[in-house]
Amino acid sequence: MRKENAPRSRRLRMTAQRRVILEELRQVDSHPGAEEVFTMVRRRLPRISLATVYRNLDVLAAAGAIARIDTGSSLKRFDGNAERHYHIRCIRCDRLVDAMVEVQKDFEAHVQSKTDFRILGHTLELTGICPRCEEQAAERA
Amino acid sequence: MRKENAPRSRRLRMTAQRRVILEELRQVDSHPGAEEVFTMVRRRLPRISLATVYRNLDVLAAAGAIARIDTGSSLKRFDGNAERHYHIRCIRCDRLVDAMVEVQKDFEAHVQSKTDFRILGHTLELTGICPRCEEQAAERA
DNA sequence: ATCCATGCAAAGCCTTTGCACCCGA
DNA sequence: TCGGGTGCAAAGGCTTTGCATGGAT
16 A cells, blocks of 8 residues: 555545536546546646646545545556456555455356446455454554 | 457467566465566576566466456546446456446455455456447457 | 645656567477 | 567656645635
8 A cells, every 4th residue: 555545534625626526527437547537627627737636536535425446556466376266455554365265257147137248257356454454453452 | 458468379488587487476375566576586587677577477467377466457547426336347448337236245244254354345347348349349350 | 824735847656668689499 | 590588778657746835714
């Protein structure tokens, strides 16, 4: 984890930038990236900066107003075990371990019956707190 | 998609670098990133370059010898709909649409019974080919 | 009046790429 | 031999950050 994203109880100011970003995002279902949001928002606020867009996307996601897709750490990791399996990620320390549960293969067929995409696979990642971080949290308490 | 990763039928040479990367990766279960693999491999091949590690991780993953975790595009996207739901990603054009299926909430409880992590959530993404790309593929055939 | 938010530009992090040389099959 | 592979360094894409100024409450 590179960034502090704890939902500390600070009041959010509803600036024009923040409001417009939220409004624009809610008007589309295209799941845009930051740059794309920047482009959309700039039509209404020509002087907004890309940094502000990034910062507000962070803030709004932390506040639960919008959802961040493609979560997980920024770097890509590799697994010497090519067998298909799921992982559990610790949201505190970003450690990743194998999940000892079966892959839900029938789920894909289920989704296939409800979409016009040709489904080829799925990825699933569990998130939680690892024992080590849990313990550290307990010590501080 | 930024990169051509089609499994064209080119024979892979088993160079020392490639072999050592594969061996090292199979000896650990820590799901290392590229830089970390670089560090591990360099103990045995001090002159290997980071670029070679990246290239070989790509090749090995494409060949199915190892698995790439944290798949999906490099940029992060945002969803104006904060309601929990899954997405389907087109592996050709990277387009993302909402999946009209229920979130598998009970799955977390199932995993919880088999791990010492405290499970807090999960993310699931379906992958496939969107109708548009499917059509384009048909035209070329 | 406070103090969070913004704009701008620079820096950062991870990854990819161009190029000349190298080497495995 | 010969076409893929490697090392090196430079470039690239996306994101974050430092700093002075601005603006919401």
